[in-house]
Structures are given as structure tokens and as C-alpha cells.
Amino acid sequence: MIVLSGFSSEGWGFDAVGRVRPQAHRFHAEGAEFHNAVFVTSSAYSEEISGVETADQTAERYKRILRAADLDRSASPYVLSGFDSPKSDAGTIGDLPLFVSSDRLAHELREMGGVPDAYLKLRDQRSENCRIEWSDQWRISGRDRKISVTADEFQDRLDSVIDR
Known part of the structure; x- marks a missing residue:
């Protein structure tokens, strides 16, 4: 998927257009010649598209996550994750x-609190990485920074970001 930045339309929060290549959509799939010439575009939020997605990742995001036809939708940030939650x-x-929804990420993080060896790795649309793990408190590392926070502080911050 390619992001075309700078788009705006009064009354809508979108700030980009996403372009989906033929390998990642099913429009006009019955006619290969026509299908291969069709690129799908839709309004988007810039944080939804990295521009380096594989065809499979683009297909998954376009079909399952972005809901391009819903103009009233909120942003679905591009977040690739890997995690292990021994408790659950x-x-x-x-x-x-x-790709995991923010609701699922919030659920898993709540389950991981206080569980040794639990971790969550995230990569955003700019390919920046972050790792969150439990070791007597939350330890968050990424972008050359490392911080530690208590479970309560982490939960407050998580709630403020997820439950906007």
C-alpha cells in the first residue's frame, strides 16, 4: 500500500489517501487483464499506512482492518506486534x-501485568520498534530510550491512550 499524504476534506479527519495495488485486492478478479490495471484508492489516516507493507499485509489491512468504505471510522494505526503472555x-x-487491534493489545497488556517473562513487541508505520516487558514493573524500551513504570502508572497511561 502506498500513502499519498496531504489529502484533506472539510468535515473529515483523513489526512492521506491509500493506494492498494492489484496483488492485494480482489476487485475485478475474474478478468486478469482488467484486474491487473486496477489500483484501489481510499481516504486514510497517515498513521495507518507504512508504505512498506507486503501484498499479504496490505490485503489483510485493507480487507479486515481499515474499513475504507466507513467515512466515520476512527484511525486504525499501523502496528505490527509480537507478544507472549504466559498467564493467558x-x-x-x-x-x-x-496486525493486532488496539483493543486486543490493551487486553493482552492488562493480562501481562505482574507476569514474569511476558512481553509485547511493537513496530509502527515508520518501522520504529518498542518492547514492553514485565520484570517487577513495566519496562519499556524503544527509540534509544528505556523507562520503567509501576503497574498503576502504566495502566493509567494505557487507559488514556486506548480509551480516547
Whole structure:
């Protein structure tokens, strides 16, 4: 998917247009020649698109996450994640990250609090990485920074970001 920045339309919060290549959409799939010439565009938020998505990632985001036809939707930030939550026995397999909704991320982080060896790795649309892990308190590292916060501080911050 390619992001075309600078788009605006009065009354809507979108700030970009997303362009989906033929390998990632199913429009006119019955006619290969026509299908291969069709690029789908939709209004978007710049934080939803990295520009380096694979065709499979683009197809997943376009079909399952972005809801391009819903002009009243809020942004669905581009976040690839990998995690392990020993308490709930949930997690990703190997190093292959997945797109996960902010609701799911919030749920997993709440489950991980106080659980040794629990971690969450995130990569955003700018390919910046962050790691969150529990070790007697939350430890957050990324962008050459490391901070530690208590469970209560972390929960307050998580609630303020997720429940906007």
C-alpha cells in the first residue's frame, strides 16, 4: 500500500489517501487483464499506512482492518506486534509479527501485568520498534530510550491512550 499524504476534506479527519495495488485486492478478479490495471484508492489516516507493507499485509489491512468504505471510522494505526503472555497462554509464533487491534493489545497488556517473562513487541508505520516487558514493573524500551513504570502508572497511561 502506498500513502499519498496531504489529502484533506472539510468535515473529515483523513489526512492521506491509500493506494492498494492489484496483488492485494480482489476487485475485478475474474478478468486478469482488467484486474491487473486496477489500483484501489481510499481516504486514510497517515498513521495507518507504512508504505512498506507486503501484498499479504496490505490485503489483510485493507480487507479486515481499515474499513475504507466507513467515512466515520476512527484511525486504525499501523502496528505490527509480537507478544507472549504466559498467564493467558496467548502469543504470536516465532518472529512473525501480526496486525493486532488496539483493543486486543490493551487486553493482552492488562493480562501481562505482574507476569514474569511476558512481553509485547511493537513496530509502527515508520518501522520504529518498542518492547514492553514485565520484570517487577513495566519496562519499556524503544527509540534509544528505556523507562520503567509501576503497574498503576502504566495502566493509567494505557487507559488514556486506548480509551480516547
